Amino acid sequence: MSDRFEPVIIGFTCNWCSYRAADLAGTSRIKYPPNVRLIRLMCTGRLDPTFVLKAFSEGADGVLIAGCHPGECHYLEQNYKALRRYQLMTRTLAQFGIVPERLRLTWASAAEGARFAEEIATMVEEVRQVGPLNWPTRPVPRVEQASGGAA
Amino acid sequence: MEKVEGYVGNYTVTIKKKPRYVDEDVCTGCGICVEKCPVLVVDDKFEAGIGYRKAIYWPFAQAVPNLPVLDPDTCTYYIGGKGGCKACEKFCPTVPNSILFDQKEQRVTLNVGNIILATGWDLFDARRIPQYGYGRLANVFTNLELERMCNAAGPTGGKVVLRDGQTAPRTVAIVHCVGSRDRNYNRHCSAICCMQSLKTAHLVKERTGAEVYNFYIDIRTPGKEYDEFYQRVLDDGVHFVRGKVAEVTDIPFDPAEASRNEAGTLYVQVEDTLAGLQRRIPVDMVVLSAGLEPRRDSAAVGKTFGIACSTSGWFIEKHAKMDPIATMTEGVFVAGCAGGPKDIPASVSQGAAAAARVLNYIRQGELALEPVRASVLEEQCSGCRICNGLCPFNAISFVEERKVTEINAALCQGCGTCVAACPAGAIQGSGFSNEQVMAQIEGLLRNFAREPEVV
Numbered sequence: 001m002s003d004r005f006e007p008v009i010i011g012f013t014c015n016w017c018s019y020r021a022a023d024l025a026g027t028s029r030i031k032y033p034p035n036v037r038l039i040r041l042m043c044t045g046r047l048d049p050t051f052v053l054k055a056f057s058e059g060a061d062g063v064l065i066a067g068c069h070p071g072e073c074h075y076l077e078q079n080y081k082a083l084r085r086y087q088l089m090t091r092t093l094a095q096f097g098i099v100p101e102r103l104r105l106t107w108a109s110a111a112e113g114a115r116f117a118e119e120i121a122t123m124v125e126e127v128r129q130v131g132p133l134n135w136p137t138r139p140v141p142r143v144e145q146a147s148g149g150a151a
Numbered sequence: 152m153e154k155v156e157g158y159v160g161n162y163t164v165t166i167k168k169k170p171r172y173v174d175e176d177v178c179t180g181c182g183i184c185v186e187k188c189p190v191l192v193v194d195d196k197f198e199a200g201i202g203y204r205k206a207i208y209w210p211f212a213q214a215v216p217n218l219p220v221l222d223p224d225t226c227t228y229y230i231g232g233k234g235g236c237k238a239c240e241k242f243c244p245t246v247p248n249s250i251l252f253d254q255k256e257q258r259v260t261l262n263v264g265n266i267i268l269a270t271g272w273d274l275f276d277a278r279r280i281p282q283y284g285y286g287r288l289a290n291v292f293t294n295l296e297l298e299r300m301c302n303a304a305g306p307t308g309g310k311v312v313l314r315d316g317q318t319a320p321r322t323v324a325i326v327h328c329v330g331s332r333d334r335n336y337n338r339h340c341s342a343i344c345c346m347q348s349l350k351t352a353h354l355v356k357e358r359t360g361a362e363v364y365n366f367y368i369d370i371r372t373p374g375k376e377y378d379e380f381y382q383r384v385l386d387d388g389v390h391f392v393r394g395k396v397a398e399v400t401d402i403p404f405d406p407a408e409a410s411r412n413e414a415g416t417l418y419v420q421v422e423d424t425l426a427g428l429q430r431r432i433p434v435d436m437v438v439l440s441a442g443l444e445p446r447r448d449s450a451a452v453g454k455t456f457g458i459a460c461s462t463s464g465w466f467i468e469k470h471a472k473m474d475p476i477a478t479m480t481e482g483v484f485v486a487g488c489a490g491g492p493k494d495i496p497a498s499v500s501q502g503a504a505a506a507a508r509v510l511n512y513i514r515q516g517e518l519a520l521e522p523v524r525a526s527v528l529e530e531q532c533s534g535c536r537i538c539n540g541l542c543p544f545n546a547i548s549f550v551e552e553r554k555v556t557e558i559n560a561a562l563c564q565g566c567g568t569c570v571a572a573c574p575a576g577a578i579q580g581s582g583f584s585n586e587q588v589m590a591q592i593e594g595l596l597r598n599f600a601r602e603p604e605v606v
Contacts, residue, residue, distance in 0.1 A: 008596065010592060010595060010596070037595040037596075039588065039591050039592065039595070041567065041583060041588070042523055042565050042566050042567050042580075042582075042583060043566035043567055043568065045541075045566050045567060045568030045571065046566060046567030046568060046570060046571050046580065046583055047571055048570070048571040048585065048588075049571075050585075051588055051589070051592065054589055054592050054593075055592050055596065058592055058593055058596040058597075059596045060592075060596055069462070071459075071460075071461070071462045072459075072461060072462060072467070073459060074459070074467070074479060074566075075459075075479065075543060075544075075564055075566035075568070076453075076454075076457070076458070076459040076479075076543035076544075077459075077543055078541075078543070078566050078568045081541065081568050081572075085571075
C-alpha cells in the first residue's frame with residue numbers, strides 16, 4: 001500500500017437511476033475506486049443541503065450527488081430542484097473555503113453503470129489532487145478504557 | 152379533459168364536451184341528413200386529406216356512438232350568414248327533430264376511482280423534411296394516405312392511384328424511418344413502420360403489379376409471424392435497398408435522364424450501402440413511412456395527472472420492465488402508444504392489462520401503498536408554505552383554518568423534496584428521515600475521521 005492520499009467521498013444517489021447505475025456497475029463487474037460510500041435517497045430532491053455539510057463535517061473529502069437525467073426524473077422534475085440547491089450549495093461552500101471540486105453533481109440513468117463508474121473515478125482523482133479537506137471535525141468519541149478492572 | 156382532482160379511488164374529472172349539434176337521445180343514425188347535406192369538404196382527419204366528407208358526417212365507420220356529427224366550421228348554417236340551408240333538419244325523420252343547431256358546450260363532471268391514459272400518438276409531419284418533397288411534389292404520399300387508399304371502403308375504393316385519382320403507378324418507392332431514428336427529428340424507432348411498409352409494399356404489388364422499392368435503414372420484424380411476412384414480401388419480388396434516402400426530386404439530373412423518363416417522374420437519390428454505390432431510381436410514386444410521435448400536448452396532459460414524460464416525450468411508466476402499465480400516480484395507468492410506440496397486438500394487450508389492473512383495484516376496495524411517504528408534524532409546522540409549490544403530485548395543501556400544511560398520503564409518492572425544503576424540519580419522510588440519513592453519514596464516516604492537522 002502506497003502512502004498515496006485516499007479521499008473519502010460520500011455519494012448521494014437517487015433510488016431510480018444512479019443507485020441502479022451503481023448496482024449495474026456492480027453486477028457488470030465494472031471496477032471503480034472504493035473511496036465512495038453511497039447513501040440511497042428516493043430522489044435527489046430529498047437531498048437536504050445540511051446532509052452535504054454534515055458529510056464534510058464528519059470527515060468526508062468530497063460529496064457526490066447523482067440523480068436522473070434532466071427530463072427523466074421519476075418524480076417529474078425534482079432533480080431540477082436538486083440542481084437549484086446544488087448551485088446555491090457551491091456558492092455557500094465557497095464561502096466556507098471548500099473548493100468546488102469537492103462537490104459534484106452528475107446525472108446517471110439506470111443503464112449507465114459504466115458511465116457512473118467513470119464519473120466516480122474522475123471525481124476520486126480530482127479530490128485526490130485537491131488533497132484532504134481537514135475540516136475541523138468534532139472530537140472523535142474515544143472508547144474509555146475500563147479502569148479498575150472487572151470484578 | 153379539463154381538470155382532475157382527488158386521488159386513487161376518488162378522482163373528480165371535469166370534461167369539456169363539445170357540441171355534436173345532434174341529439175344523441177333521439178337520433179337513430181339513419182344517415183339521411185348526411186345524404187342530403189350539400190356541403191362537401193376535404194376530410195383531413197380520418198381520410199388523411201385524400202377523401203371527402205359532408206358538413207354533417209360520421210367521424211369514421213363503427214364510431215361509438217354511431218351517430219353523425221355536425222361541423223360548425225363548414226356548415227352553411229353557421230358560415231352562410233343567412234341561416235343556412237337546414238337540409239339536415241328538414242329531412243330528419245325523427246320526432247322530435249334530432250338536429251339541434253343551438254346545442255351548447257357542456258361541462259361533464261365524473262367521479263372515478265381510476266384513470267387509464269390511452270391518448271395515442273401523432274403522425275410525424277412529413278413536411279418537416281423538405282428534401283422528401285411531401286406537400287410540394289404531388290405524387291409523394293404518406294403511409295396514412297396509402298392506408299386509406301388500400302381500404303376497400305376508402306376514397307378510392309381500394310385502388311392505388313397517383314394524385315390525379317386515375318393513373319396506377321408502375322414504380323413505387325417506400326421510404327422507411329421518415330422522422331424516426333433520425334437525430335434531426337426523433338431518435339426513437341417508431342416500431343410499427345417496418346411492418347406497415349411491408350404491408351403497403353405487399354398491397355401495392357398485389358393491386359397494381361408495380362415495381363416496388365423499399366428504402367430502409369434496418370428491417371425490424373420482431374414478433375409473431377412478422378419475419379415470415381418479410382420473407383413472403385421478398386418472394387413477391389419487392390426490391391429492398393439498404394440506405395437512407397437523401398432526396399426525392401422531380402428535376403432530372405441531366406438531359407439524358409430527362410429523355411429516358413417521362414415528365415413528372417420522381418427521382419429517388421440514395422446510397423445503397425450494401426452494394427456500396429449511389430443510386431438514382433426513377434419512380435411514379437413515393438410513399439413516406441412517417442413515424443409515430445408523442446401527442447403534442449402530452450407534457451401538459453402528463454402534468455395534469457402527475458406523470459412525467461421521457462426525453463422523447465412518451466409517458467413514463469412506474470417501471471420500464473417490471474410495471475409498464477402503472478404510473479407514479481396511484482390509480483393512473485397508461486395503455487398503448489401513450490407510453491411509447493407499439494403495434495396493435497401490444498396495444499391491445501396493454502389495454503387489457505390496464506383494465507384488469509383497474510378491476511383489481513375496484514374489487515380490492517382497499518389499497519396497499521408503498522410505505523415511503525411524507526407527513527407533517529402539525530405542531531412544528533409554521534405555515535410558511537415553502538413546501539407548497541414543490542410537490543409535482545399536488546399532495547401538499549394548506550389548511551387555512553389551522554394555518555398548517557397537510558400532505559395527502561394517497562397522492563404523495565415519497566420523493567422527499569418537501570422534507571428537504573422544510574426550514575422547520577416539520578415534514579417527516581418515512582424511511583428517509585433526517586435522523587436516519589444523518590446516522591448513515593455518521594456511520595459511514597466514523598472510521599475515517601482524521602484528526603485535524605495543526606498548521
